[in-house]
Amino acid sequence: NAGVTQTPKFQVLKTGQSMTLQCAQDMNHNSMYWYRQDPGMGLRLIYYSASEGTTDKGEVPNGYNVSRLNKREFSLRLESAAPSQTSVYFCASSEIRVTGELFFGEGSRLTVL
Amino acid sequence: GENVEQHPSTLSVQEGDSAVIKCTYSDSASNYFPWYKQELGKRPQLIIDIRSNVGEKKDQRIAVTLNKTAKHFSLHITETQPEDSAVYFCAGIAYSGAGSYQLTFGKGTKLSVIP
Numbered sequence: 001n002a003g004v005t006q007t008p009k010f011q012v013l014k015t016g017q018s019m020t021l022q023c024a025q026d027m028n029h030n031s032m033y034w035y036r037q038d039p040g041m042g043l044r045l046i047y048y049s050a051s052e053g054t055t056d057k058g059e060v061p062n063g064y065n066v067s068r069l070n071k072r073e074f075s076l077r078l079e080s081a082a083p084s085q086t087s088v089y090f091c092a093s094s095e096i097r098v099t100g101e102l103f104f105g106e107g108s109r110l111t112v113l
Numbered sequence: 114g115e116n117v118e119q120h121p122s123t124l125s126v127q128e129g130d131s132a133v134i135k136c137t138y139s140d141s142a143s144n145y146f147p148w149y150k151q152e153l154g155k156r157p158q159l160i161i162d163i164r165s166n167v168g169e170k171k172d173q174r175i176a177v178t179l180n181k182t183a184k185h186f187s188l189h190i191t192e193t194q195p196e197d198s199a200v201y202f203c204a205g206i207a208y209s210g211a212g213s214y215q216l217t218f219g220k221g222t223k224l225s226v227i228p
Contacts, residue, residue: 059217090156098214098216104158
C-alpha cells in the first residue's frame with residue numbers, strides 16, 4: 001500500500017517548456033488535489049477533482065491544466081513554464097471531500113529557469 | 114471565500130515548555146478545522162482536527178480548542194520535545210461557489226523546540 005505517489009520528485013525546466021506531473025493513489029479515494037507550496041505562503045490549491053470525471057479550479061489555477069485520468073490518477077500539466085511556477089508541488093487525496101483527512105504525496109520540486 | 118490567518122509565523126520554545134499556535138477564520142459557516150504538521154523535507158500530515166460541534170479535542174500532548182463566536186481556533190502542544198520541531202498549518206473551509214467547498218490553509222508556523 002504505497003498511498004499517494006508522485007513523479008518526478010525533481011525537475012528543472014527552461015522558461016516556455018512544458019511538462020506533466022503525475023499522481024496516483026491506491027486508497028480508492030474519490031477526491032484528489034494539487035497544491036503548490038512556496039516559502040511563507042502555505043499550501044495553495046491549484047486544482048482539485050471531487051470525483052472521477054470532474055475537475056475544478058482552486059485558488060491559483062492560472063498556467064496549469066489537469067486531467068483526472070481515472071479514479072486512481074490525477075495529473076497536472078504546465079503548458080508553458082514560467083519562473084513564477086518554481087515551487088514544490090504536492091498531490092493529495094481524500095475519501096471525503098473537504099472534511100476528510102488529506103493524504104499527501106512526497107512532493108515534486110520544480111525549478112523553472 | 115474563506116480567509117485563514119495564522120500566528121505566529123515562527124515560534125521558539127524550550128524543551129518541556131508549551132507551545133500555542135492560533136488561527137482565525139472569516140466564514141462563520143466553516144465547521145471543520147484540521148491541523149497539519151510538516152517536518153523538514155517531508156509531506157504534511159494530519160495531526161488533529163476538530164468539528165464545530167465540540168469546543169476542545171485532545172490527543173496525548175496535543176489539543177485543539179475552537180471558539181466559534183470569536184472565529185478562532187488554537188493548537189496547544191504541551192511538554193514539547195525536539196521531534197515537535199516542524200511547520201504547522203491550520204486550515205478552514207472555503208466556499209468556492211456552486212455548492213463546492215475546499216480547504217484553505219494558513220501560511221504556517223515554524224516551531225523550533227530548543228533542547
